[in-house]
Amino acid sequence: MEGKFKKYTKNPRKVNERILIKILKKNSNTVIGDIYDFRNINTVEDFKEKFPITDYSYYENYIERMARGEKNILTSDEVEYFSHTSGTTGKQKLIPTTTTSRRIPSKYMAFLINRYAFNEFKKQWNYEKGLMLADITNTNYTEGGIPICSATSGGINAIEPILPYLYTSPIEVMKVKDKEVASYLHLLFALKERSLLFINGVFISNVVDLFRVLEKYSLQLVRDIKRGVISRSLNLNEDVRKKLNKYLSPDAYRADDLTLEFKKGFKGIAKRVWPNLTYIGTVTGANFSIYDEMLNYYTDNLPVYSPIYAASEGTIGINPYVKKVEYVIIPDTVFYEFIEQKDFNCQNPRTLCIDELSQGGVYEIILTNYSGLYRYRLGDVVKVVDYFNSTPSIEFLYRKNQALNMVSEKTTEEHLTNAILKMVDNLKIKLIDYTTYPDNSISPGRYIIYLEISDEYKENSILEAEFDKELSLANLAYGRARQSKKLRRPKIILLKRNTFNKIKELLINGEVSKNQIKIPRVVVGKEKIITVLKENIIK
Structure with missing residues (x-):
């Protein structure tokens, strides 16, 4: 995978154009493909000329039809699930996700991220499990019976069989909806793992919240570990409680160790309760940087690796550097266009391709993906800070609507x-x-x-x-x-x-x-x- 990534980044324009044509030909027999004559689009220039720049409002009626179960509307693939966005810039959006749109970036997330982390921390690597703050809760279903969940939930669902080999939390914990209860249970099972290797969370704010729960419930967690059962005071479904209790057994020795460490306070607690903890894997940087010092308080400045730059609409960048927050644009996940900063407010702005960006330039991202979004204004603003081979390396700056x-x-x-x-x-x-x-x-x-x-x-x-x-x-x-x-x-x-x-x-x-x-x-x-x-x- 690493070799293929290096090869792609040497000629990103060629790879990216090939992705565009592949997407258009694959979806030429859809409603949108008929309207814009995808069959006869053979170049990037043709595509820019025929298809307008869009935002979510352009797709709402189409997505409503797909949610009712209609086929071949925006994409010829079956919709595996709709991921809903976090809604920070307005009402929540339903973004279609197909098997193809999920699998292509998953190879980077499953293999390349772990490779970069291993290369950086191999001297401390112990091949033990990590704590993964994730959930696989489907919130509901569309009229046509298609699941609606977050993009991360969909990704975790896809690797369910291997979860017990990677992470400390049983799958039942990932199905608990209450955030504080779920954090408590994640901690309970992670604290039993003395050799914990890493902690992963989608955003750094979630990891900070986890440590706040540790501080708040430290005495109760110790009691549960000592007795080998989950506290009756925890608001938990009885069937789930019984299943989770089967994974536990009394561990007075570990409970005593934890008690000694908690009595010393919570500054630097992470390395004291998990001596082999090597790094925190989570998205940070930009507006998330307000949480950096909060996390450092608990971890005593443990390295934070921000591995991936992704949205529900597509996976955009991967970070090979570990110790800095910088993402190399991935040439084969979506087709990219970029609007220059001076044209942000233009009604029909000129767009640039992946090989036309300048170091130091600030751009808004437009993407065309495998699941039915075409020339879609993501609203993310990024800055080109370097190059990886011939591919821009970017820093996320802000959401345009925030x-x-x-x-x-x-x-x-x-x-x-x-x-x-x-x-x-x-x-x-x-x-x-x-x-x-x-x-x-x-x-x-x-x-x-x-x-x-x-x-x-x-x-x-x-x-x-x-x-x-x-x-x-x-x-x-x-x-x-x-x-x-x-x-x-x-x-x-x-x-x-x-x-x-x-x-x-x-x-x-x-x-x-x-x-x-x-x-x-x-x-x-x-x-x-x-x-x-x-x-x-x-x-």
Whole structure:
């Protein structure tokens, strides 16, 4: 697999064009293929000329038909399941997934990621199991009987037979919907594994939450390990409890070891309870960087490997570097086009191919995939930071729709995260999480920053001044808007503890996978989240 990847990255344009033609010919007998005459599209130029740039709204009616069970609408393949997005930029989208669209990237995720991790950590590698924060919960089914689940759930389902050989958690744990209960059970079985090799989670925020559950329930976990049964106080289906108890047996020796370590506190706890723990595998970087220091507290700066850059719509990049967050675009998973930053707001922008990007350039990704999306604006903005052979290596910057733009200042997730991190560092505050809202109820308008911190803090005015200063430095356009009084000073609203946990539960109840949760950084149009925020303001 590694040899094929290196070969593909030497001539990415040729590989990528071949993928496009293969997709179009495969789907030429579909409804969409007939409309746009896929049979007679033979070049990238033909495709760009005949097919418009699209977004999700273009596909909604087609996807509704597919959900009812109609065939050959957007793709000739059977829909294996619909993956639903996390909904951070609006209402949830249903993205069709086919066997082909799942299998092609899975070879990278199953083999190449492990190869890069092994190459980096082979001196410490012990071939033992890891803790995988994943779920295989199908939330529901479409009218036509097709499962709806997260993309990660679908991927775990596909490798179900080999799960016991890779991970500490029995499959029943991955079917528990309650996030805190599932985290508790993941920990229970992982703590019994003294030689745990790694911890994997979709997003770094989920791994931080796992350690918070460890801190909260450490005494109860020790009791369960000592007795070899799951606590009756845990809110768990009785049949599931019986199945899971069969995997357990009393282990007083391990319980005593854990008790000694927990009494020392939770700073650096990871390596103390799992001496062979080698790395954390999870998506980090960009707006997730606010969680880095929180995780470092528990892991004592254990390496974090951000292995893959993927969305429900397609797997885009793989990270061969382990110790930095940078992704090489994968030439054979989807067909790519890129919009230059200067053309982001154009109605019909010119697009570039994979070999036409410039180092240092900032681009929005457009993709055509195997499951029925064509010239689809993903909304992700990336920067080319290097090359791997002849293929661009990129850094994810932000989601285009997760921005504040009240007077053309275009404050992105990246700007907000940088300013928040600087503020909490300057004021020595421990951040839990944050989100924002553009307030136009007054003139000039202002940003509202909802902030949950672990300390008591009375001086909101100091927070506001510091955030305002750092955001002006992070986004010069915002700074100019403040100087010219087009925006007034931001308002920071402090939240009660566990507010963001309540938001996560709200998202889970709204059918987001518990392992795919991302806190939206801008909550425009998210009335249920806004209600939770308002109910948890510290007066």
